């Protein structure tokens with residue numbers, strides 16, 4: 001089996017729980033994508049047009065800063081990349097992450113949690129940030145059950 005990295009961003013813990021279960025199931029390494037400035041509850045208020053997340057997601061060129069972490073990308077064949085869906089796509093902090101490392105030639109499979117929305121244009125919006133990687137839509141894991149995760153990991 002190829003060596004995998006599970007990298008994830010989670011603002012309120014749901015994706016984190018799923019990512020931990022995936023890493024355990026896939027016997028993969030786990031890496032949290034951490035914003036330099038953590039998101040507060042007020043930052044995440046999508047009803048407020050002026051909240052940090054609303055302002056950031058209104059400008060798709062904006063790149064929220066992340067805590068710098070070294071990744072030996074050469075040691076992984078596949079990256080499972082997870083995040084919550086924000087405004088029908090991946091949060092732009094995922095673009096920051098992809099642009100911070102060299103994922104050339106790597107296979108990147110996406111997973112996400114959401115309130116119900118799918119991936120929408122996520123692949124299209126992430127691809128320019130890792131032009132030489134093969135990014136594919138994986139699965140929405142909203143149930144987050146062990147069985148759902150086991151089935152998905154097996155299918156990879």
Ligand SMILES: Cc1cc2nc3c(=O)[nH]c(=O)nc-3n(C[C@H](O)[C@H](O)[C@H](O)COP(=O)(O)O)c2cc1C
Pocket residue numbers: 009010011012013014015016044045046053054083084085086087088089113114115116117118
């Ligand atoms: C700013 C913001 C925007 C969101 N936009 C959507 C959306 O477009 N569609 C959806 O189904 N859920 C949306 N959600 C809900 C999250 O995707 C969902 O609660 C997710 O599981 C949170 O994951 P986390 O706890 O790992 O951050 C949004 C949440 C936030 C904070």
